[in-house]
Amino acid sequence: MKGDCCIRISNLSKKYPGNDSFALKEMNLDIFNGEIFGLLGPNGAGKTTFFSIICGLLQASSGNAEIAGYSISKNLESIKKIIGVVPQDIALYPTLSGRDNLLFIGRMYGLKGKVLKERVQECLSKFGFDKNSDKPVKNYSGGMKRRINLIGGILHEPSILLLDEPIVGMDVQTRTSMMEHLKELNVNKKMTILYTSHYLEQAELFCDRVAIMDQGKILCLGSPLELIRQENGTDLEDVFLKFTGRKIRD
Amino acid sequence: MHRLISTLIKEVKLLIVDKTGITVLFVMPVLLVFIMTLIQHEAYKSLSQSGIPVLLVNNDNDSLGLAIENGFKKFGICDLTVDDGTKYRSSDDIKKRIVEGEFLAALVIPKNSTNVLRENVAEMVNVFFDQKSTVIKEPQQVKVEIIIDPTANKSFVMGINSGLKELISSIKTKILFQIMGEKIAQLLESDSKAVLPESDFFVYEEAYAVRDLKKTYQPSAVQHNIPAWAIFSIFFIVLPLGGSIIYERSEGMFIRLRTFPGNYLSILSGKLFVYFLVAIVQFVVIILLGKYVMPLLGLSVLDIGTHWLALTALTMMLSLAAVSYGLLIGTLFNTPQQSAVFGGISILIMSALGGIWVPVNIMPPVMQTISSLSPLNWALTGYYELFIKGGDWYAIQYQVLKLGLFFVFSIVISYRLYKLKTRIN
Numbered sequence: 001m002k003g004d005c006c007i008r009i010s011n012l013s014k015k016y017p018g019n020d021s022f023a024l025k026e027m028n029l030d031i032f033n034g035e036i037f038g039l040l041g042p043n044g045a046g047k048t049t050f051f052s053i054i055c056g057l058l059q060a061s062s063g064n065a066e067i068a069g070y071s072i073s074k075n076l077e078s079i080k081k082i083i084g085v086v087p088q089d090i091a092l093y094p095t096l097s098g099r100d101n102l103l104f105i106g107r108m109y110g111l112k113g114k115v116l117k118e119r120v121q122e123c124l125s126k127f128g129f130d131k132n133s134d135k136p137v138k139n140y141s142g143g144m145k146r147r148i149n150l151i152g153g154i155l156h157e158p159s160i161l162l163l164d165e166p167i168v169g170m171d172v173q174t175r176t177s178m179m180e181h182l183k184e185l186n187v188n189k190k191m192t193i194l195y196t197s198h199y200l201e202q203a204e205l206f207c208d209r210v211a212i213m214d215q216g217k218i219l220c221l222g223s224p225l226e227l228i229r230q231e232n233g234t235d236l237e238d239v240f241l242k243f244t245g246r247k248i249r250d
Numbered sequence: 251m252h253r254l255i256s257t258l259i260k261e262v263k264l265l266i267v268d269k270t271g272i273t274v275l276f277v278m279p280v281l282l283v284f285i286m287t288l289i290q291h292e293a294y295k296s297l298s299q300s301g302i303p304v305l306l307v308n309n310d311n312d313s314l315g316l317a318i319e320n321g322f323k324k325f326g327i328c329d330l331t332v333d334d335g336t337k338y339r340s341s342d343d344i345k346k347r348i349v350e351g352e353f354l355a356a357l358v359i360p361k362n363s364t365n366v367l368r369e370n371v372a373e374m375v376n377v378f379f380d381q382k383s384t385v386i387k388e389p390q391q392v393k394v395e396i397i398i399d400p401t402a403n404k405s406f407v408m409g410i411n412s413g414l415k416e417l418i419s420s421i422k423t424k425i426l427f428q429i430m431g432e433k434i435a436q437l438l439e440s441d442s443k444a445v446l447p448e449s450d451f452f453v454y455e456e457a458y459a460v461r462d463l464k465k466t467y468q469p470s471a472v473q474h475n476i477p478a479w480a481i482f483s484i485f486f487i488v489l490p491l492g493g494s495i496i497y498e499r500s501e502g503m504f505i506r507l508r509t510f511p512g513n514y515l516s517i518l519s520g521k522l523f524v525y526f527l528v529a530i531v532q533f534v535v536i537i538l539l540g541k542y543v544m545p546l547l548g549l550s551v552l553d554i555g556t557h558w559l560a561l562t563a564l565t566m567m568l569s570l571a572a573v574s575y576g577l578l579i580g581t582l583f584n585t586p587q588q589s590a591v592f593g594g595i596s597i598l599i600m601s602a603l604g605g606i607w608v609p610v611n612i613m614p615p616v617m618q619t620i621s622s623l624s625p626l627n628w629a630l631t632g633y634y635e636l637f638i639k640g641g642d643w644y645a646i647q648y649q650v651l652k653l654g655l656f657f658v659f660s661i662v663i664s665y666r667l668y669k670l671k672t673r674i675n
Contacts (some may be wrong), residue, residue, distance in 0.1 A: 055509050077511060085509040089502025093260070095267045100260075107256030108510040108517075136267070152506065 006160060006192045007031040007054065012063035014049050014216075023049040025216040026063065031209075036186050036193045038207035040200065040236075042244050046216040047196035048088065051164040054194075055085050067160060084158035088165040090145045091152065094138035098129060098148045101137060102155055109156035123151045127181065143174040150178065154185060161185070163195035167202060175199065179206045204228075204236040212243050219243040253512055257520025264494075265524070271490050275528055276535065279483030283536050284543075286479045291471035291549050302406060304328040305344065305356040309335040312364030314392075314421050318357065321417040327409050328355075335361070344397055354402050355410055358395035366390050368425055375429050379437065394418070420450070462640025470550040476540040477633035478606045481626050483536065484529045484568060485597045488576040491525045492589035495580025508672075515665075522573050529569035555636045560643040564636065567653040568629045574660035575625075581664040581671070600624045628652045 009029040015022050024046045031037045041047050052058035054065050056076045065072040067079045092101045102120045111119060124133045127147045137145060146166070153161055161182075167175040179202045185191045197203055203210050204224040211221045220227055220243055224236050231239045265271055306322065308315040311334055322330050331353070338344050344356045370389040394414065398407055435441070495518075498504055508514050540552030554561060576593070583589040601607065603617070604626030610618055621627050632649035635641030 055505075057505060057508055080509060080511040083509070085506065087502045087505040089505070091502035091504075091506035093264060093503060096260070096263055100263055104256060104260040105506070105510075107259070108253060108512075110252065110511070112252070149502075 004033050005030045006033045006035075006068060007194065008066040009050075009054075010064045010066075012050075012053065012065055013061050014046075014053060014058070015061045022061075022216045024053070024060070027213075027216070027218060029211060029218060029221070031192065031194055033192055034186065034190050035208040036182065036206055037195070038203040038210040039194065039196045039213060040198060040203055040210050040240065041196075041213040042198060045214045045244075047213065048164055049216075050213075051162060051196055055083070055162060056080065082159050084153035084156065084161045086150050086153035086161070086163040086166050088168060090137075090149050092137045092145065092148055095136055097134045098137055098140065098144075099124065099133045101148060102151055105152045106155045111156060119155060123155060127151055143170055146170055146174065146178065150181070154191075157189060158191070160192045160194070163193070165197055166195055167197065167199055175202055182206065200236040200240055210236070212240055214244045253510075253516050254520045254523070257517050258524055261521050261524035265528070268490075274490055275487065276532065279480075279486070279532055280535060280539060282483055283476060283479040283539060287471050287475040287540075287544060287549065288547070290475045302328045302355075303353045304330055304410070305338065305347070305353040306330055306332045307335055307338050307344065307356065307358045308332055309361045310359045310363040312362075313425070314364040314367055314418065315359045317421040318359060318414065318417050321420075322357075322413065325413050327406075327413065341395060341397065348397055348399050351399075354399045355407070356395075356397040357410070357414060358397070360393060360395075363392045363394075364421075364425075366392050367422060368429070371422070371425050371429050375426070375433050379433050460638070460640045461635070461642075461645060472540050472544050472550050472552050473638055474634075476536060476544075476552050477637055478630055480533055480536040481568060481604075481629045481633070482597070482601050482606050484532055485572045485575065485601070485626060486594075487525055487529050487532070487572050488579050488593040488597060489590055491521075491573065491576030492580035492583070492593050493586040494521065495577065496583060496586050496589055499580075500584070515668075518577075522577060525576065526569050526573045529572055530565065533565050533569070553637060555640060557636055557642045560641075560646055561636055563643070563650050564629065564632045564646055564653075567650045567657065568632075570657040571625050571629075571653045571660070574657045574664070577664045578660040578667075581667045597626075600626050603627065605630055625653060625656045628656075 007030070009027055012024055012027040013022055014024040027046075027050065039047055039050065049058065053060050054067065054072060056072060056079065059073070068082055070076075070078045072079065092098075093104075096104070099120060102123065103116060106116045106120060124130070127150070129144075129147070132140065132144065137148060140148070146169075150163075150166060153163065163182075166182075167178050170178065182193055182195075183206055186193055207224060209221065209223050210227070211218045212227075213219060220230075220239065222230070227239045228234070228236060231242055233239050233242070265275075304322070306319055308319055310316075319330075319332055322328065338347070338356075341358065344353075344358065347353055348356060373387065373389070396411065396414065398410075498507070498521075507517055510517070537552065537554060541554070545551045579589045579593045579596075583592060601624075603621045604610075604624035605613075605621060606626055610621045610627065613621060628649045632646040632653075635645040635649070639645070
């Protein structure tokens, strides 16, 4: 454990109106300050439902979630100020340039004037946008869009970063590069990172701890090495398949 | 405030890079107003000046024929071509010319019409004065032919008909007086002959009723069409605004917008404010077009009255009403296609009902009642008060109030719909 509890999930359940089954069922989880936490699971496991609840986009049916001591149901505004969110879909205006998108996002987080411009430039340079930052986002490659999408979540230097499938659809190099950037943020800025994914290789390399979930429940929790050892596997994929099964489901 | 300014900057940037949007918002309205005013100007001109080609075949060449010829020239409701029966001999020949589009209508005065008229009147006078018989024999009839292009405007045809009847009636009276005068002189054995005055006993003066009694008004296409089509264009802001709201809501950006600190509605307010400013700019551009560009094309200068505050209040409320309707459409529908089709057609219906296409006063009573429910009608009534009738704030206050209520209604319904659609439970 790296520090104090940063995100505390207590008996969190979610049942969508008109659905018999639970999307999340009595989920309990503690995520600690300064760790990179991967929430892994197959499609339909409940990862995005969980992500939406802790971002305040969806209300839980029962239970509670606390972020930095603030309750999601009571102090959402305080939580919004300290988190950074990177949605699964590209959350950018395609006709605006990458720089203009970031300037808008930065302003919405209260950054102003010179500080804003310098921060945007710093992030653009760090993520390899020295040349293309003033071109419209619609002309960017998929990887470039993902990188700008990520910068949008970290521009205001949040203490907690929430990412929903941030590396989906990326090639291996871009995936690895993105995860290295996240690791750097975690180390240099002491940023707590929670991300959902079904890419196990990256999770095994970069996460301090992972939880594998399916059908709304956490099936196992621990560091990748611990879990691999516990289940006598060779990698996280073995652990994943053991807990979630090998059959394709809808 | 910082968030509002941030959204304003973003929306302005989005508009600037959207060439199609700029075209829809500024170029198309200007073109629409320009074309509609020019078309209507031609219509006004042809009814009020000498625009419509009409043929008068004057086979009579006597008092009646000359009275009709001079009368129509004086009326000035058409571009009159006069023939004495040498060029256009038969009705079929004339019909052929009309079908080919050379003339829109033709009047054929038969030979000896004046003589026949005199004989008929003399017969009546003789019976009256001689008192030998009370039976007046059946008069000889003069068949005046009116040949019309079937596509001719009905009001124009009515104008030609009533003009013709008025002129015939006038010359008939004149001949009656002449013959009666002659008869009386004969009875009195007097040689003196009274000369009848050329002018009529009645003088007709046309004046338009306006609130400002010092103001004289002349109907013009500019004065009627500029406000009407400006309102229509401003309401078309619904299409880009509705589309933009739906696009933002359906893309990933919506998640980011909702996770920013503060309320999403404040971000939406920024968007609405930008489109509100766009509507104001649209109106100003169209007014400038009417004041400075239309006169260069021979049209009259747009007179916007002197009540600036009332005009500002009305324009601001019209813009707010249009923007709130865009918000409602954008909230109600889920795809830009749905919003474009519904938004576009609903504006066409509201504009037709509102008197943009045809004046409300020529609509059937039921439609006139329905018309009073259209926000475009409220705005148009307000602008006609200010631009045409010389009205002030008091004359438009109810129109402004109704537009304001429409704005509040649209905002409230949109808010409820938004809450329903983004319910987080």
